[in-house]
Amino acid sequence: MGTIYTLWIRQLKRYYRSRSRMIGTLGNPLLFLVAFSYGFGPIFQRAGEGTDYITFLAPGIIGISILMTAMASGTDIIWDRQFGFLKETFVAPVSRLQVMFGRTLGGATVAVLQGIVVLFIAMFLGFRFETLLGFFLSLAIMLVSAIAFTAFAIAIASLIEDVQGYQFIMNFLVMPMVFLSGSVFPLNDLPKSVKIIAHFDPLSYSVDGLRSSLAGIAYFDTTLNLIVLGLLTVVFLIFGSWAFSRIRL
Amino acid sequence: MIIIEAKQLVRNFNGLRALDRISFSIEKGEIFGFLGPNGAGKTTTIKILTTLLKPSGGYVHVNGFDPTTQAMEIRKSLGVVFQEPSLDDDLTAYENLDLHGLLYKMPTELRRRRVAEMLMFFELWQRRNDAVKYFSGGMKRRLEIARGLLHHPAILFMDEPTIGLDPQTRNHIWTYLKQLNKEEGITIFFTTHYLEEAEKIASRIAIIDHGRIVAQGTVAEIKKQTKRAETLEEAFLILTGHGMREEALLGVSRNHMNWEKQSGQGL
Ligand SMILES: Nc1ncnc2c1ncn2[C@@H]1O[C@H](COP(=O)(O)OP(=O)(O)O)[C@@H](O)[C@H]1O
Ligand SMILES: [Mg+2]
Numbered sequence: 029m030g031t032i033y034t035l036w037i038r039q040l041k042r043y044y045r046s047r048s049r050m051i052g053t054l055g056n057p058l059l060f061l062v063a064f065s066y067g068f069g070p071i072f073q074r075a076g077e078g079t080d081y082i083t084f085l086a087p088g089i090i091g092i093s094i095l096m097t098a099m100a101s102g103t104d105i106i107w108d109r110q111f112g113f114l115k116e117t118f119v120a121p122v123s124r125l126q127v128m129f130g131r132t133l134g135g136a137t138v139a140v141l142q143g144i145v146v147l148f149i150a151m152f153l154g155f156r157f158e159t160l161l162g163f164f165l166s167l168a169i170m171l172v173s174a175i176a177f178t179a180f181a182i183a184i185a186s187l188i189e190d191v192q193g194y195q196f197i198m199n200f201l202v203m204p205m206v207f208l209s210g211s212v213f214p215l216n217d218l219p220k221s222v223k224i225i226a227h228f229d230p231l232s233y234s235v236d237g238l239r240s241s242l243a244g245i246a247y248f249d250t251t252l253n254l255i256v257l258g259l260l261t262v263v264f265l266i267f268g269s270w271a272f273s274r275i276r277l
Numbered sequence: 278m279i280i281i282e283a284k285q286l287v288r289n290f291n292g293l294r295a296l297d298r299i300s301f302s303i304e305k306g307e308i309f310g311f312l313g314p315n316g317a318g319k320t321t322t323i324k325i326l327t328t329l330l331k332p333s334g335g336y337v338h339v340n341g342f343d344p345t346t347q348a349m350e351i352r353k354s355l356g357v358v359f360q361e362p363s364l365d366d367d368l369t370a371y372e373n374l375d376l377h378g379l380l381y382k383m384p385t386e387l388r389r390r391r392v393a394e395m396l397m398f399f400e401l402w403q404r405r406n407d408a409v410k411y412f413s414g415g416m417k418r419r420l421e422i423a424r425g426l427l428h429h430p431a432i433l434f435m436d437e438p439t440i441g442l443d444p445q446t447r448n449h450i451w452t453y454l455k456q457l458n459k460e461e462g463i464t465i466f467f468t469t470h471y472l473e474e475a476e477k478i479a480s481r482i483a484i485i486d487h488g489r490i491v492a493q494g495t496v497a498e499i500k501k502q503t504k505r506a507e508t509l510e511e512a513f514l515i516l517t518g519h520g521m522r523e524e525a526l527l528g529v530s531r532n533h534m535n536w537e538k539q540s541g542q543g544l
Contacts, residue, residue: 112363
């Protein structure tokens, strides 16, 4: 327990110290938020979706920023492996599993913090969440999604040795995940084949859960969102722990 | 009492035999110098002894335990100074040591006292609240040695610990380590390219080349083995030849990685 806490704190300190990382991972989501809300807002309105575009978009962008911050936790692993700190934790009398959990929770906490920052910026742009209960529910959804995505990122980063390779794979995965998740445009109006694919996109459930809790707009069933996210968390934690335990220095 | 023992230890890396049936045994309280040219297999040996790497064959025991199956038991008794940097650059000197103490489950009081003690001894106390990324190479090296000693390990492994340190600092550190060795009986296993250093410090030496141990014993015994050698350096060159090793190549790849770190951006 102590070890997990120690490494959790370390991730938070690093996040707090590194402004460039903070801004780097917020940059894309904020760009999406501003560009899409001004660019597509009027079109969205005309299409008669029944809500403000910002109300629809903000939860989507929160989901995206959590995903992207989680992916940066993978980059962190690769750096720590190349530049040494991982060795310090691997010769210490602590289990790999604890190291992996500490890092995952640390990375996930950072991702949730980023999600909250995006939420506040969205509110500045006119977004309002419906109920306080919904807000708290959304925090829980952020946390579960963040753990799942961070564990996934750590798994991939554990299997790949260089930063370029990792970033290439992640870009290859993240962009389709973003656009198929219903984060920036509704899934309702998409062709059936795309809708089917969206069901296999983990981000879909995260975004939908956030949207239903914050804005009362749902595509899937709320229980389904929670079950899928919960299952993904378990699966990715197991996958991540397995991959992390295989790292050789 | 034998505290580290290897018998016919082998390690292969896809086709390359990095360690070729090496054997040695080290008594508790010895200062053991492990010497050899670049690429000889020193780091690989240390990685196996410190539980980071599995051997491909042979027998190995550290502090009474088998590193492949009882890693956790062994780790409790180890302090390790790696050849490559392994500090957290974004944390301060104090935080790096404090984190180490937490990983080794040192009680709070003791941890705080030891961190302060080590920072003062290694003359880093004034800079304790600066992020390590702003430290010079020598300061980082000192901090790594301080960290390796923080939790009073029974065995200290140091892979080229004094590289990049000036003679004063080297002298200061070795004097301290010798004292620790005498007073607390800490066992020290180290590698170095400074042969005068090894000659002065080590109670026993093994020389490894191309994954094989080519000589082993006290400095006097090794010199005698080569007959004409006056110094350890001469003996070393007689035993391992004058050909250059992969140093240059390593230098290039390391600089390249540093450059990547600076220009790399998170997703
Ligand atoms: N992970 C690895 N994969 C492949 N070859 C390796 C690996 N680690 C070390 N080697 C090779 O094993 C040999 C011994 O390396 P090493 O133990 O680092 O030497 P030293 O520390 O004595 O300079 C070298 O030829 C090196 O290239
Ligand atoms: Mg080496």
